[in-house]
Amino acid sequence: MQPYGWSAWLPPGAVIRLLPEPKEQPERSFIDVMESRRSAIGGPVRWQEIEALLWYACRTRKFCGLGRAGIPVEHRIPPSAGGLHSVQIVCQMLDGEHRPRAYLHTRHAAAVLDASLQVADVNREQVEAVLGIAQGCTLRLIADIEKIDAAYVNGESLVWRDAGIVCATLSFVAEWLGLRSNVLGFSGNAYLPLIGFPTNRFMAVGAVQISGSA
Numbered sequence: 001m002q003p004y005g006w007s008a009w010l011p012p013g014a015v016i017r018l019l020p021e022p023k024e025q026p027e028r029s030f031i032d033v034m035e036s037r038r039s040a041i042g043g044p045v046r047w048q049e050i051e052a053l054l055w056y057a058c059r060t061r062k063f064c065g066l067g068r069a070g071i072p073v074e075h076r077i078p079p080s081a082g083g084l085h086s087v088q089i090v091c092q093m094l095d096g097e098h099r100p101r102a103y104l105h106t107r108h109a110a111a112v113l114d115a116s117l118q119v120a121d122v123n124r125e126q127v128e129a130v131l132g133i134a135q136g137c138t139l140r141l142i143a144d145i146e147k148i149d150a151a152y153v154n155g156e157s158l159v160w161r162d163a164g165i166v167c168a169t170l171s172f173v174a175e176w177l178g179l180r181s182n183v184l185g186f187s188g189n190a191y192l193p194l195i196g197f198p199t200n201r202f203m204a205v206g207a208v209q210i211s212g213s214a
Contacts, residue, residue: 006071006150010102011196013114018107022052026176033176042180042211044095045136049179050210051110057173058089058166060106068151076105078169081158086147087166087205090140090195092123100140100195119194126191127209130184136211140188141166143203156203163205170208182209 060074064083067073073083080086089103090113098120101110127134141163148155167183174181188204 006069006147009144009201010111011113013196014102014111015114016104016107016109016111018109019051019055021108022055026178028176033172037172037175037181039171039182040180040211041131041133041135041182041209042213043135045093045179045210045212047093047096049177049212050091050093050137050139053170053173053177053179053210054089054091054103055108056177057169058103058105059108060085071147071151074106077173078162078165080162080165081148081155082151084147084151085162086144086155086159087141087162088144089166090142092120092138092140094120094124094127094134094136094138113195115195119191122191122194126186126188127184130186131182131209136180136209138184139170139208139210140191141205141207142192142197143205144201145203146201159203159205167206167208170210174208174210178213180211180213183207184209 057077060076062075064073064075068082071084074085090100092100098117099115100113123138124134127138143159148159171181184207192199192202192204
């Protein structure tokens with residue numbers, strides 16, 4: 001299949017901030033993390049903890065040439081259809097700064113989105129409707145449908161598969177880092193226009209709630 005001009009996109013007005021590399025790693029065995037992981041609600045979480053989670057779970061470690069539709073193949077911890085990684089993450093903190101941050105996997109950076117207070121309120125309402133309480137940071141999974149459609153016919157099923165893998169990876173890495181996680185049972189499409197993501201290109205594919213240990 002020939003490429004048809006796919007390119008990465010962010011809403012206008014986003015401000016990009018490079019993130020620091022974590023300096024310490026927990027000393028926990030793989031089997032201990034696997035056996036200890038539970039869905040749980042903790043307390044507030046700091047941006048530094050979210051940044052470390054994204055570094056270990058989601059960043060692009062290297063590029064492996066061009067793949068389907070001439071799109072670069074990325075190597076990350078979670079596997080993905082064709083190495084395309086069409087699912088991205090937008091972080092919405094429930095306490096502190098209300099503006100969401102889109103994680104830029106290839107640069108370990110955050111794009112602070114130009115969004116109103118309404119976005120934080122909508123996110124809180126949706127999280128509370130599922131968990132009964134809103135603590136920590138919501139990691140919204142958003143699929144770039146144009147990217148997967150450039151490489152696959154009927155790629156939506158691959159997007160949902162990839163989203164499930166990302167949820168699992170975030171949950172296990174959160175446990176390793178001493179954080180709490182819950183995979184949320186909603187898609188969240190109503191959230192997309194509020195942060196400037198057009199619904200004719202992007203699709204919400206779930207979320208993971210991350211909270212602190214206390």
